[in-house]
Amino acid sequence: AAKQAGRNQYYSYTPNLKAMAERNLTIVNGLSTALAKNEFTLYYQPQIDTRTNRIVGLEALIRWNSPELGFVSPAQFIPIAEDTGMIKSIGDWVLNAAFKQTKQLVDEGYADILVSVNLSAHQLREPLFAERIAELLQQHELSPRNVCLEITERTAIFDSKKSLEICRALVELGVSLSIDDFGTGFSSLSMLNRFPFTYIKIDRSLIQDIAMNVNEAKVVQTIIELADRLGMKVIAEGVETEQQFSLLCKLGCHEVQGYLRGRPMPTEQLKVFLADDKH
Numbered sequence: 001a002a003k004q005a006g007r008n009q010y011y012s013y014t015p016n017l018k019a020m021a022e023r024n025l026t027i028v029n030g031l032s033t034a035l036a037k038n039e040f041t042l043y044y045q046p047q048i049d050t051r052t053n054r055i056v057g058l059e060a061l062i063r064w065n066s067p068e069l070g071f072v073s074p075a076q077f078i079p080i081a082e083d084t085g086m087i088k089s090i091g092d093w094v095l096n097a098a099f100k101q102t103k104q105l106v107d108e109g110y111a112d113i114l115v116s117v118n119l120s121a122h123q124l125r126e127p128l129f130a131e132r133i134a135e136l137l138q139q140h141e142l143s144p145r146n147v148c149l150e151i152t153e154r155t156a157i158f159d160s161k162k163s164l165e166i167c168r169a170l171v172e173l174g175v176s177l178s179i180d181d182f183g184t185g186f187s188s189l190s191m192l193n194r195f196p197f198t199y200i201k202i203d204r205s206l207i208q209d210i211a212m213n214v215n216e217a218k219v220v221q222t223i224i225e226l227a228d229r230l231g232m233k234v235i236a237e238g239v240e241t242e243q244q245f246s247l248l249c250k251l252g253c254h255e256v257q258g259y260l261r262g263r264p265m266p267t268e269q270l271k272v273f274l275a276d277d278k279h
Ligand code: C2E
Pocket: 045, 060, 061, 062, 073, 074, 075, 078, 091, 094, 118, 119, 120, 150, 180, 181, 204, 237, 238, 239, 240, 257, 258, 259, 260, 264
């Protein structure tokens, strides 16, 4: 579009930047009262075991319904919450809400469900974060076996020594850890050995073309083999087509998550979805 605008491109960019800055300001202001006004909810997206074809896990994904902006993507507001320090209270709200809902699912008969919660870098720098998780588990009478915490490469790298200690303490508690968005950003293979991950989540960008491009498939195959050798499990993100799904099954990918098998959904819908899966 910028190319088409040609000589006018300067003029067409300026108002966009202004609009973006204004939007970000609206987000900052809105976020500061969003918790108090109860504007957050958690959606859950199913994770399917490729061998049994059953739902074995759920990823909790935050949703913000802003009165001014409507639904705002977490990809947009989470970085702003991190920059402004608001992530601390939002992150704690997410953990509380996810643990509460997980406990309900366990009590409703989904005893083995594993619910994954995304962490931000700031949470992994709180010296007492593992203690906070222990406290929340106890408070909700939830077993650590039902909880997985997702860490992106960026998150863990941020302050690796301290983060590593926290990760070890978390595993000691009995919760699982995933490395999220694997294959994007700062993929350091040495980190796979240093951090006690149970799961590798292959980023959607690496899954996208596997059914059309042999080399893309080979990369994914290699990650799966690597995970096998390290005793880790692989979850493929963003699985949208049957072709991707069957190829991933063939490659021995342990779990899939994506629109093909279920979009992120609110809890009422999730309960219907889980009940269907039981039959
Ligand atoms: P993520 O953790 O990698 O989550 C997966 C994202 O991919 C979700 O976007 C999900 O809706 C989307 N997705 C799942 N399957 C498909 C698919 O088949 N196709 C496509 N195109 N997309 C798919 P969402 O919910 O918008 O979240 C975006 C990111 O925001 C997350 O990426 C995560 O990094 C962050 N986030 C979400 N919830 C939280 C949270 O509670 N705390 C923190 N710190 N970050 C969160």
